Amino acid sequence: MSEILYWQALNQALDAELAADDAVFTLGEDVGLYGGTYRVSEGLMAKYGEWRVRDTPISENSFTGLGVGAAMLGLRPVVEIMTINFALFAMDSLVNMAAKIPFMSGGQFPMPLTIRMPGGVARQLGAQHSQRLESMFMNVPGLRIAVPSTPQDAYWQLRQAIRSDDPVIVLEHELLYFSKGEVDTHASAPPLHQALIRRPGRDLTCISYSRMVPLALEAAQALHAEGVEMEVIDLRSLSPIDWATCVESVLRTHRCLIVEEDCRFAGVGAELAAELQERCFYQLDAPIQRVAGLDLPTPFNAKLEAASIPRQEDILKAARALLNLPQGES
Amino acid sequence: MDRSQMQGLLRDMLRARAFEEAAAQGYAEGKIAGFLHLYPGEEAVAVGVLHAAEPGDYVVSTYREHVHALVRGIPARQIMAELYGKKTGISGGMGGSMHLFDRERRFLGGYAIVGETFPIALGAGYAVAYRRLPEAVICFFGDGAVNQGTFHESLNMAALWKLPILFVCENNHYQIGTEIHRHSAIVDVYKRACAYGIPAEQVDGMEVLAVHAAAQRALERVRSGDGPQFLELTTYRFRGHSMADPGSYRPEAEVKAYEAADPIAAALHEFQLRYPGAADLAAAGNDCLQRFTDHCCQEGHLDETALARLQAEVQAEIEDARRFAEESPEPSMEEARAILARNHRLETVVEAQA
Ligand SMILES: Cc1ncc(C[n+]2csc(CCOP(=O)(O)OP(=O)(O)O)c2C)c(N)n1
Ligand SMILES: [Mg+2]
Numbered sequence: 001m002s003e004i005l006y007w008q009a010l011n012q013a014l015d016a017e018l019a020a021d022d023a024v025f026t027l028g029e030d031v032g033l034y035g036g037t038y039r040v041s042e043g044l045m046a047k048y049g050e051w052r053v054r055d056t057p058i059s060e061n062s063f064t065g066l067g068v069g070a071a072m073l074g075l076r077p078v079v080e081i082m083t084i085n086f087a088l089f090a091m092d093s094l095v096n097m098a099a100k101i102p103f104m105s106g107g108q109f110p111m112p113l114t115i116r117m118p119g120g121v122a123r124q125l126g127a128q129h130s131q132r133l134e135s136m137f138m139n140v141p142g143l144r145i146a147v148p149s150t151p152q153d154a155y156w157q158l159r160q161a162i163r164s165d166d167p168v169i170v171l172e173h174e175l176l177y178f179s180k181g182e183v184d185t186h187a188s189a190p191p192l193h194q195a196l197i198r199r200p201g202r203d204l205t206c207i208s209y210s211r212m213v214p215l216a217l218e219a220a221q222a223l224h225a226e227g228v229e230m231e232v233i234d235l236r237s238l239s240p241i242d243w244a245t246c247v248e249s250v251l252r253t254h255r256c257l258i259v260e261e262d263c264r265f266a267g268v269g270a271e272l273a274a275e276l277q278e279r280c281f282y283q284l285d286a287p288i289q290r291v292a293g294l295d296l297p298t299p300f301n302a303k304l305e306a307a308s309i310p311r312q313e314d315i316l317k318a319a320r321a322l323l324n325l326p327q328g329e330s
Numbered sequence: 331m332d333r334s335q336m337q338g339l340l341r342d343m344l345r346a347r348a349f350e351e352a353a354a355q356g357y358a359e360g361k362i363a364g365f366l367h368l369y370p371g372e373e374a375v376a377v378g379v380l381h382a383a384e385p386g387d388y389v390v391s392t393y394r395e396h397v398h399a400l401v402r403g404i405p406a407r408q409i410m411a412e413l414y415g416k417k418t419g420i421s422g423g424m425g426g427s428m429h430l431f432d433r434e435r436r437f438l439g440g441y442a443i444v445g446e447t448f449p450i451a452l453g454a455g456y457a458v459a460y461r462r463l464p465e466a467v468i469c470f471f472g473d474g475a476v477n478q479g480t481f482h483e484s485l486n487m488a489a490l491w492k493l494p495i496l497f498v499c500e501n502n503h504y505q506i507g508t509e510i511h512r513h514s515a516i517v518d519v520y521k522r523a524c525a526y527g528i529p530a531e532q533v534d535g536m537e538v539l540a541v542h543a544a545a546q547r548a549l550e551r552v553r554s555g556d557g558p559q560f561l562e563l564t565t566y567r568f569r570g571h572s573m574a575d576p577g578s579y580r581p582e583a584e585v586k587a588y589e590a591a592d593p594i595a596a597a598l599h600e601f602q603l604r605y606p607g608a609a610d611l612a613a614a615g616n617d618c619l620q621r622f623t624d625h626c627c628q629e630g631h632l633d634e635t636a637l638a639r640l641q642a643e644v645q646a647e648i649e650d651a652r653r654f655a656e657e658s659p660e661p662s663m664e665e666a667r668a669i670l671a672r673n674h675r676l677e678t679v680v681e682a683q684a
Contacts, residue, residue, distance in 0.1 A: 034507030057477030057513040058444045058505060085443060089478070124364030124415065126426040128442040299666050300426030301415035302363060307663060 001184045007177040009151035010040045010116070012185065013158040014078065018048050021076060024162060027054035027063055028080030028116075037082050038118065038177045064090035064115070068097045071113040076162055084119035084171070085131050098167040099142030110165035116158070120211055120261060121298055121309050122174040130298035130305070132262035137169055138239045138271065144168045145238040146192055149213040151181040153236060156189035164192065171238075173211040193237035195245040201229035204255035204322055207246055207272055209235040212259045212310060219315035226328070230257075230319055238268060246272070247279050254285040255322050261309050264292035291318045331539065336631045339381055339538050341640055343373040343619050346397040348648045349406055353396065353413055353427075356652065357573045362413050365442075366427050367394040370608060371568035374618035375500050376401050378541025379468060379561070382549050386465045388436045388458070390451045393428035394500075395440035398470060404432050406651035416658035423661040424669060445478025447471050448497075452484045455493035455558070466552040467495045474505025476519055485558070489526040492557035496548050497523065499562045500535065506571045523560035535563030536618040539625075566616070568608045 004012075017024045025048075026041060032055035035042035045053040056063045060081060067077035081087045087094065094115065102111045121130045137143055144166050148154040154172070161168035190196065198213060199220050208216040213234045220230040231249055235241060250256045256276060258269040269290035276288055294308045320327055350369050356362040369376070372394075380401040383389070391398045399409050404420055412419025413427050421431050428442040438454060441447050451469035458465045475481060476499065488495050499519045503510045510517050523530035529551070533544045541563055548559035570577030612620050626632040632640075671679075 029505070030507045033512075037506075055508050055512055057508075058474045059477045059479065061479055089443070089445070124426060126364060126428050126442060127424070128429070129365070296666060296670055297424075299424050299661070300364070300412075300421075300429070301423040301661050303660060304423075304663055304666055 001182050003180055004151055004183050005177065006148075006151045006154050006172075006179050006181070007039050009155040009181075009183050010158055010172070011042055011044075012183070013155045013162075014041060015044060015047070016185075017076075017078075017159055017162045018044065018052060022052075023074060024076045024078065025052040025054065025070075026078040026080060027056050027066070029056055029058060029082050031055060031080050036080065038172075038174075040080070040116070060086050060089040061093055064093035065097060067113050067115070068093055068101065068111070071098075071111050071167075072101065072109050074112075076112045076114070078114045078116060078162060081115060081117040083129065083174070084117045084133050085129055087115075087117055087133070094137075094143065094167070094169075095140050099140050102166070103142060111167045112162075112165045113167045114158070114161045114164075115167065115169045116172065117169070118172040118174045118177070120173040120175060121293075121305065124300055124302055124305060126300050127297035132293065134171055134238055134262055135267045135271070138268065142167070143239060144193070145171055147171045147210045147236060147238055149173075149176065149210050149234050149236070151179070151183045155183050155185065156187075157192055157236070160189065160192040168192070171210065175211055179214070193240050193242055195233050195235045195237070195242035197231060197245065197249065198234045199230070199232040201231035201253070203229045203253060204257055204319060205231045205233060205246070205249040205253045206257045206259060206315070206319070207233045207235060208259040209238065209268070210261065212261050215310065215312060216259050216315060219312050219319065222312065222316060223319055226325075228319065228323060228325070241272070241275075243275060243279070246276060250276055250280045251283050254283055256280075256284070256288045257315070257318055257322055258288065258290045258292075259310055259315055260290065260292045262293055263295045264290060265295045267292055286322050289318050289322055291315055331542075333631050335381075336626055336629075337640070339377055339542065340622060340626055340632070341644065342377045342381070342401050343538065343622060344641060344644045345400060345406070345647065346373040346377065347619055348644050349396060349400055349409070349651070352410070352648045352652050354569070354573065356410075356413065356655075361656065362427070364426055364428075365393065366413070366573040367571065368569050368573070369394055369397040369567070371611065371618065372500060372502060372535065372565045373397060374538035374541050374622065375498070375535045375563045375565050376470075378538045379496075379498055379545040379563075382542055382545035383466070383468060386436070386463070387549070388438055388451075388454045388465065388467045389470070390438045390447045390454065390467065391440050391470045392444070392447060392472065392475070393440055393442040394472070395430055395470070396427070399430045399432065399437055399440070402432070402437050403435050404430065404437060406647055407654040410651040410655040411658050414655040414658070415660065416655055417661040417665070418654070418658040422665070422669065424666060444472070444475045445480040447475070448478075448480045448484035451495050451497075452487055452493065455488060455495040456491070458494050459491065464553045465494065466549050467493075468498060468549075469495055470498050470500060472505070473499060473501040473503060473510050473519055474508070474513060476522060477513060481522075485523060485526045485528060488558040489528050492555070494552045494555070495558045496545070496552050497528070497558060497560045498545075499560070501562055501564045502567045503564075504567070504571070506575065518562070520560060520562035528558050528560045530560035530562065532562045532564065535565035536616055536621060538618060538622050565618070566611065568611060
């Protein structure tokens with residue numbers, strides 16, 4: 001077991017799958033010679049050659065479509081889209097093709113396609129480069145979405161995604177690439193779509209994913225000092241969602257707080273709240289609450305940008321309010 | 331071209347260089363954040379083309395657009411303030427470095443998603459043709475952008491409907507770390523325009539006078555209703571793709587990538603910057619600014635004192651812009667919300683509760 005960075009975990013996972021199966025190849029802008037914008041494919045072109053690690057032109061729609069066509073012939077493409085913002089050019093390939101072909105063909109064509117891309121608000125990249133968009137993809141039956149928040153999950157979920165016969169989006173986060181954690185490459189990993197309780201707690205359940213998980217864990221630590229035990233669930237997958245883990249927790253704590261970086265309106269939290277109230281309504285002591293991004297294109301100005309997505313104090317306030325506790329100084 | 335026009339070109343090239351160096355400085359000091367794509371090396375392109383433009387023309391640009399904005403007439407103060415995310419910025423601090431907009435100067439924006447400038451220009455060209463006005467739309471883009479589907483779709487429609495658009499490819503031979511021979515089957519970009527019957531020319535983008543002359547010819551034809559024109563201007567950027575990119579990938583990087591598979595070489599992993607810098611290029615005689623300055627001196631348009639005065643004026647302007655940006659106030663969240671709701675002002679809309 002060793003401590004490595006999130007991007008290194010992805011790099012090792014990709015390397016392992018390229019080594020294990022010669023049907024696996026990766027392509028995208030600057031994945032080869034440059035080693036990937038976030039270094040995820042560093043060293044792989046030298047190791048596997050340009051047919052397996054392919055630098056592409058800026059042609060997202062068609063190189064993602066290339067992944068779809070190649071998957072129909074039994075290859076296992078790993079398409080890197082530099083950021084989720086550029087995936088909007090590839091929506092036809094993802095939504096009309098990858099998500100539909102296995103079904104429309106009556107099951108004749110599996111779709112062992114993996115799409116890797118980071119999303120999220122980073123640091124002052126402006127409104128076009130700060131989108132999250134995950135709820136858009138959740139609304140497409142036929143696509144599966146993994147959202148690793150730790151190097152360990154990045155490693156295993158990417159490997160599992162590549163081995164899946166369904167199209168799987170591995171949604172990374174621009175601010176997680178340089179986060180550090182232990183990676184056990186021999187462990188038996190939990191299933192790709194299983195949620196995990198990152199921190200147990202009796203007083204309320206906080207459901208989160210991706211970069212909001214470390215934020216929720218910090219908030220849980222701060223609440224612990226106030227005598228509040230907040231359970232933190234890392235969804236790890238947005239489609240499908242592991243309802244059993246969420247429901248079991250909410251039935252125990254009777255209170256639920258959802259923390260998402262994406263915009264609040266019609267977002268991930270809306271889906272979670274709707275489903276959980278259907279399943280847990282009579283066990284809830286308070287309405288399910290959401291802490292989410294503002295419904296605003298991300299402002300460039302640093303302070304406004306920071307205020308446009310959940311901060312630790314937003315989580316603390318919402319948690320205290322859910323428990324009818326005084327807000328204190330912070 | 332008379333002496334004052336020549337000096338105008340030179341002045342703008344100097345302003346462009348000085349502005350970008352000041353932006354780099356602001357970034358190094360941590361006062362500017364985010365992606366910062368700079369223009370040194372490519373000045374002759376924006377300056378040559380935009381000096382051929384009329385106030386009635388429209389300009390559409392990319393994320394590498396500070397200089398286009400500056401030469402178009404947006405005050406350095408307002409551009410710099412936008413880079414600093416200030417309220418006094420040309421986009422109110424909401425857009426940032428990659429999204430400068432100026433309605434008054436017909437600057438239709440900087441776009442950060444590669445391939446977006448084509449359809450924007452197409453629509454602007456459609457609106458101009460629709461109103462039968464003698465105006466042109468100038469559409470800037472890089473060599474990497476021509477592989478986006480929007481390029482082909484837009485060129486076809488522009489040619490089909492004879493829209494008044496000047497397509498300007500700033501061919502600096504790189505799509506971030508991917509050199510043009512590795513991203514394009516046809517590396518003479520202008521040839522692609524021929525597929526749509528659009529008159530196209532390849533010009534040395536390091537020669538401001540050549541760029542200016544070509545742009546003037548093309549714009550005359552565009553304004554006279556001949557339909558779209560295409561210019562490929564070959565150039566080079568001195569810095570990395572953005573401030574976040576050390577740009578260490580040119581030929582030595584190829585070696586590095588292959589050596590990375592070698593465990594011994596891996597230990598020697600971090601290479602120093604090998605990217606040819608401004609000094610290397612100037613020494614090789616291919617800095618557009620140096621070339622044009624020499625030309626102006628040789629032709630007797632400029633002497634040393636005049637040049638020194640020009641440089642001092644430029645430095646003062648940029649220093650003023652920097653100070654203005656630093657001292658300007660930041661925008662508020664209320665302002666951000668008001669901007670988002672601005673288009674509601676003439677109607678009743680149910681406002682979302684936050
Ligand atoms: C659709 C899309 N894909 C990828 C990117 C990331 N990206 C930003 S600039 C760039 C290279 C563009 O190269 P070029 O068009 O030659 O312009 P240059 O930066 O050289 O001026 C890339 C790949 C993007 N912004 N948009
Ligand atoms: Mg380029």
